[in-house]
Amino acid sequence: MSLSPELVSFLESLPEPHILFDRGYRILAANAAYRREFSPDGSALGRTCHAVSHRFEAPCDQSGESCPLARARESGQRERVLHLHHTPRGEAYVDIELTPVRDASGEIAYFVEKMEPLKVSRDPGEGGELIGRSEAFRKLMALVARVAPSSAAVLLHGESGTGKELVARAIHAASARASRPLVVVDCASLAENLFESELFGHERGAFTGATAARAGLVEAADGGTLFLDEVGDIPPTMQVKLLRLLESGTYRRVGSTELRHADLRIVSATHRDLQAMIAEGGFRQDLFFRLAVFPIHLPALRERRDDIPALAEALLERVSPARRLRLSAAALERLAGYDFPGNVRELRNLLERAALLCDGPRIELAQVEQALETCKPVSGWESPARGPSVPGPSVPGPSVPGPSIPAAPATSTLKALELAALREQLRSHHGSRAELARQLGISERSLYRKLRALQQAERAAANQKEEDAPR
Secondary structure: OOOOHHHHHHHHHOOOOEEEEEOOOEEEEEOHHHHHHOOOOOOOOOOEHHHHHHOOOOOHHHOOOOOHHHHHHHHOOOEEEEEEEEEOOEEEEEEEEEEEEEOOOOOEEEEEEEEEEOOOOOOOOOOOOOOOOOHHHHHHHHHHHHHOOOOOOEEEEOOOOOOHHHHHHHHHHOOOOOOOOEEEEEOOOOOHHHHHHHHHEEOOOOOOOOOOOEEOHHHHOOOOEEEEEOHHHOOHHHHHHHHHHHHHOEEOOEOOOOOEEOOOEEEEEEOOOHHHHHHHOOOOHHHHHHHOOEEEEOOOHHHOHHHHHHHHHHHHHHHOOOOOOEEOHHHHHHHHOOOOOOHHHHHHHHHHHHHHHOOOOEEOHHHHHHHHHHOOOOOOOOOOOOOOOOOOOOOOOOOOOOOOOOOOOOOOOHHHHHHHHHHHHHHHOOOOHHHHHHHHOOOHHHHHHHHHHHHHHHHHHHHHHHHHOOO
């Protein structure tokens, strides 16, 4: 059956890349947008879609991929998938929407496929590329592609160092708000007494030191996306006011009665178990449901070990761009077998240490082992997943206020042992918070959380001691 000129003309009029192929997967037509994006030399015509996009000899569903054509044959309806495609600029995730086209008899004769590269940032470290082709990573990217064009609130949950802010930036970049600001709120580093002012702004004279009116982060994000990082650390008093913002889109500056409106998309992230916090009374259930309209779990690096070689290569280019370093097969095997409790952040730090230890063009197993050895935690300290470093004020004193907790016995929990080790470090440390974080091999934000946990534990111990005291 020959293609009608009207069908070909229709394809050419579409602004997004489109191809048309038959039931045998053979590409019969490709519009100008597709040729510019995927086949500037015109070599795609006459070849199968799976050979062009994936370099597969067999159809996708026979080569370990989800095949939209096979699914459309079964359903007779439009199908949508996310695929990793070969392009003239390298591999890229492409959002595919396939529509069956029926002939006069009602039989499916052709398939029209719309292909849109997923708009994500492109660097595996800070503010960069989302790299991966493992099954766990593909599932993550498929969810990002689904939710990004909508206005739904997204909750990202996963261990520290898994790239939650990077995914938030990808969601923003692929949304209709991409031209507007993405404003990051680091909930873990904001002091409770300053949280409302930072978020909503304040008027002149609202409190001591407020010498001028100041817009808050909500106002700065108007029209764009507000990213609430570590939302589990939001103080209970602020959870109510945040809920009001989410429900009505309104807020008030501190010291003002004027009701302001904000057009926002909320993306939040946490490493905490918010459901457990709700059960314990530490997090509002109504706020959770507002934030978690579309929850996305970010896999730990140990759940996507197949991505380590590609991540390591890209990270090496970032930490040592002038040297063009490579990893030996043995070094790569060692990295692939390591659990990386700090996830991608820890991988980057490890590679930077290994690069400094390496004199030649290739990092060998010996340098990787030495880099692993140098990052072992101090005695008694079990470091959790590391989050990205966030600048913060220095802590001049070596101690945390409050009564001391008795030394943890041998039967103590891991958390108690960790707090005991932190207390010992604080007793001997006389520098800033940044220096202590470097000494412990964690970020300042992680240290801030641990200091808060220690304060809470010491307050609880003091309260228990008071309750147990004879009256």
